[in-house]
Amino acid sequence: MSDLILHHYPMSPFSEKVRLILGHKQLAWKSVLIPSVMPKPDVVALTGGYRRTPFLQIGADIYCDTALICDVLEHRQPAPTLYPEHHKGMARVLAQWADSTLFWAAMGHTLSPKGAAAMFGSQPPEVGQAFAADRSAMRNGMTSLRAGDAASAYRSYLRRIAHMLHEQPFLFGDAPCIADFAAYHPLWFTRVVNPAMAGILDTTPGVLAWMDRMAALGHGQPAKFTATEAIAVAAAADPAPLADEAFQDDHGVALGSRVTVAAESFGTETTEGTLRAATRTHYTLERHDDRAGRLHVHFPRIGYVLKEVRA
Known part of the structure; x- marks a missing residue:
């Protein structure tokens, strides 16, 4: 193989x-x-x-x-499956939302002017400039959320994720599925890649605990x-x-x-x-x-x- x-x-x-x-x-x-x-x-x-x-x-x-x-x-x-039989459609729909709507809200907050300054501030100016120019070219006319609007949406989405985790360890029950992995990665970027912007996660401790459970899965071999x-x-x-x-x-x-x-x-x-x-x-x-x-x-x-x- x-x-x-x-x-x-x-x-x-x-x-x-x-x-x-x-x-x-x-x-x-x-x-x-x-x-x-x-x-x-x-x-x-x-x-x-x-x-x-x-x-x-x-x-x-x-x-x-x-x-x-x-x-x-x-x-x-x-x-273990990514697509639990009884939640397959719902898990895929939530994953698609997380990979798009949640992702862009998280990026709008984490890479806001304040976030970009924190992320690239210790590096030569050309590093941050090259990253910004590259991502601007990739957006190619997309409408981007302003930092304040992104933060507002991000907070609301975090609360909704917290509600899903209220009495269960993962979004659809006792095991992670495709929805968990899709919802996790934008939050991981905030928490791990640009921790200066991670305070937004502190009001949802249940989400932080879920993130710890996800991180414990590791990266395989x-x-x-x-x-x-x-x-x-x-x-x-x-x-x-x-x-x-x-x-x-x-x-x-x-x-x-x-x-x-x-x-x-x-x-x-x-x-x-x-x-x-x-x-x-x-x-x-x-x-x-x-x-x-x-x-x-x-x-x-x-x-x-x-x-x-x-x-």
Whole structure:
């Protein structure tokens, strides 16, 4: 069975979501540290353009977006499950809210002017400037919450999470599920990456206790790996055979067409390739890179835009 290779960087909140899931499932994985800002030539060699963090590599298969990565890890190691049978739909819906609405409120507070000054104040000015410029480019016209509005929303969301935890250790009962991991990582960024802004968490001690339980899951069994080694793994492998899943054509674009896929918002760089699968839940593009060889790059349908490349 091919190794799990996670391309990430330490302060990435979405990476922490996946690292904790790897810990929850006690999986071994290879850790490739990537830059937090562009340029990312080794990333693009594998993804074809997608630059959000993290992404998961298994041989010559590249999985983009943590929603899809979670499904891949669930298939790899079904127990303990991320999707409890009686709460599967609700857990996924809450996770999607946490990865979007909660995340942006948390970032608006934690990376407010005051937060950014605290986070980057001890570093050379160009470090903070490069990070701010990079993230501004990724937002690409998105409406950002002002710091005060973000803090107000964040406080309300923390109280709602606290209510869910009132008489149970995790959001849906006695064990963590996908909703817990999605709700945890924006709060982790506030508490761990920029603790100067973590006072906002103090009014919800039940949330802090839950965060301690989540952190105790650990990160599984990581091993250091380099981007050069990861690219060599891809070059030496063939993409895994695609599962026999029905083609769901919602765009009038046939399999075998030249297409692009990009995120709907935030980090909208496109990946171009040949459409090899469009199932109920995801797209698969085949592409070739001079260093990494033939690759299959996979995206979830939700949150991504498919377009045909017309001559």
